[in-house]
Amino acid sequence: MTRNPNAFLKEEYQDLVEKGFNWQLRTLEGPSAPVCKVDGKEVIMLCSNNYLNLSNHPKIKEASKRAIDSHGAGSGSVRAIAGNMDLHFEAERRLAKFKGTEATLIYQTGFAVNQGLIPQLVGKGDIIISDELNHGSIIDGVRLTKADRAVYAHSDMSELEKALQDADAKNYRRILVITDGVFSMDGDIAKGGDFVKLCQEYGAMSYIDDAHGEGVIGPDGRGMAAHFGVEGKLDVEMGTFSKAFGVVGGLVAGSQDLVNYAYNKSRSWLLSGSAPPATAAAQIAAIDVLETEPEHVQNLWKNTDYFKKEIQSMGFDTGNSETPITPVICGESHTAKELSNFLYDQGIFALPIVFPMVARDKARIRTMMNAGLTREHLDKALAAFEKGGKDLKIL
Amino acid sequence: MKIGFLINPIAGMGGKVGLKGTDGVLDQAIELGAQPVAQEKAEKMLSHLREIYPEKIEWLTCHGDMGAKALEEASFEFSIAHDAKESPSQKDTLAAAKVLLDSHVDLIVFCGGDGTARDIVSIVEKKVPVLGIPSGVKMYSGVFGISPARTAEVLDGFLKGELGLAEVEIMDLDEDKYRAGEWSVRLYYSANTPFESTLVQSSKMMIEAASDEEIKEEIGEYIEELVSEEPDALFLLGPGGTLEFIGNMLGIEKTLLGIDAIAHGQQVGKDLNEEGLLKLFDNYNNIKLILSPIGSQGFVLGRGNLQLSPQVIRKIGRDNIMVVSTPAKLQRTPMLRFDTGDAELNSELAGRGWFSVVIGYRLSRLAEVSI
DSSP: OOOTTTTTHHHHHHHHHHHHHHHHHOOOOOOSSSEETTTEEEEEEOOSOOOSOTOEEEEHHHHHHHHHHOOOSSSSSBTTOOOHHHHHHHOOOOHHHTTSSSEEEEEHHHHHHHHHHHHHHHHHHHHHEEEOOOOHHHHHHHHHHHHHEEEEEOOOHHHHHHHHHHHHTOOOOOOEEEEEEEOOOTOOOOOOHHHHHHHHTHHHHTEEOOOOTTTTSSSSGGGHHHHHHHHHHHHHHEEEETTSSSSOOOEEEOOOHHHHHHHHHOHHTTTTTTOHHHHHHHHHHHHHHHHTTHEEEEEEHHHHHHHHHHHHHHTTTTTTSSSSEEEEEEESSSHHHHHHHHHHTTTOOOOOEEESOOOOGGEEEEOOOOOOOOOOHHHHHHHHHHHHHTTOOOO | OOOEEOOOTTTTTTGGTOOOOTOOHHHHHTTTTTTOHHHHHHHHHHHHHHOOOSSSSSSEEEGGGGGHHHHHHHHHHEEEEEEOOOOOOHHHHHHHHHHHTTTTTTTEEEEOOOHHHHHHHHHHTSSEEEEEEOOOOOOTTTBBOSSSHHHHHHHHHHTTTTOOEEEEEEEEOOOHHHHTTTTOEEEEEEEEEEOOOEOOSSSSSSSEEHHHHHHHHHHHHHHHHHHHHHHSSSSEESSSSSHHHHHHTTOOOOOSSSEEETTTTTEEEESOOOHHHHHEEEEEEEEEEEOOOTTTHHHHHHHHSSSSOOOHHHOEEEEEEHHHHHHHHHOOOOOBOOOOSHHHHHHHHHHTTEEEEEETTTEEEEEEEEE
């Protein structure tokens, strides 16, 4: 048999291009900032995850530079062998204090947490109960287990309770319940209080992926558990340094038992090189900034509230958003794409989210607020939305 | 795209005058004052389609009341595939279905009820997908739109290439039982109908549409594992397209309409009746029954599987019944129904009003049960 081992690469890529499903990578020329240069054009950034504008914060950059001088550019190994530096432990200690938990563990990315930890928490004879809109990294983590899975309608706590009753009656050994904290397509928040209460009632382990809530919701941006006042009751609080914290890295906060178990068992943690010193130092500095400069979280919400109020008063549908993620719903996919192109021409960078990521008639521009944007920036963006919305007959 | 269009002009006429259908009782229905309804329903669908889908459609239809008139009314262009008589009969439906099949249409849209669906599918089987404009007295089959307007929207989605295909059951009155005075609906065929694909986060892309078949394969993989994990258990697979597919995956000769048994990885029963089931039960302590909701009404028990008598079900027990369904089918099945003919058992099966349904590999979702 004659085989061309590489033919599929081109064929499948071309198929994606023909269907319009391929990713066209845009290039940032310079830092991720409230106003950036994207593909040579200066734009107001409305689609980064850099909510607090920390990725370019002088104290954090300075800490990174110092760490390179003191510890070098790389860590030399995985943490389990020879790549565990004082900076890594320090970051985890500081994070635990910030989160109000017994312990924390920092992974290379948020994806690595979900993919590495979830399959270690359950196995055959166990069940995972999951919100239907959970993030892909959770789904991939779940796929790696032989545990049974049940899904419940998005944020429907009464259906979750029934699923828990069903699992309880079937005598599963362990029940793990997972939800996103902030849902990234709609910007709504999971019902964290009821979620934790239900899990406790049925002896289920509670797991919240707080990637978009870390640094954003809760007092001083301390995340889901703090937001709902359930610190210490949420079994696994998972989050990331790559969004509001402005750095990179995944995190798990919970008990010392959880952390001991997690780093001894998560393959993604054990088998990946540890974060470079500059990254660990930046993580520490980002926590410093959050603890000492409350204005970033305050500005983020001030901007969010203003933008949301204005865009709604124009007549745009923003769905159930409660966070700095504000979807601006356009209807059909092509309308959302056209609006996004129009905005880019006007110097506003906000990308469309279309079917199959969201329902066919709910295509949208997903905006993500940034604490560093000024009122002038927001007014410019709002004016562009209004003009584009009218031209495209969304308004 | 080439769309076949077929109206059963007498469909639904028996309904308003209290008959259980129109098949064979047309004269009686007319005597009782029945009026044709199918034409109007078809026109409603077509006029809505005109509004939402302005592009040209290549229609292939039959003369007069069997399609041409309604298409003309909605100012669609069409060509004639079958020349129907003045007062068309079942023979014309069958003949027209044959011509549409041979003309390689992409879809047959028909206006009628279960009887019409059954006639068409008896000819085209799963080779051509079908979509029904609801106009019959009986509509237990899963091919019907909820209303003429909704049917137009489904057709619009199909024409735009937005929809995949899902397998559904064709149900109709069990004529033998009906002649003996019993009202009983049974499964006749499985057919394909356009349906919004299930979206899954696959490993290849962030999100993509999964076909009906891929989902059935996932459910089948799970059942394969269960069968190999419990070699001493007797697994019974109920009727319907989903379980036919899974039975074939397990390597047994699965009957579409019957109940087949598997143990130690081997087929140990085929198209079992009540007596056969009970006899088989003597040899096993652990019995698992796998069922799928039948038709659009969501019957898990009581339609198409009367061999599963109250006695049989009691021996198996609620905890040993597994209900499987593709998410697409579950989505159009708002309620599951257990109708064993034994009220006490029905209520036991309904439990607290919901049942966990397997919708993928080790994946389940709760569905409401009609109490």
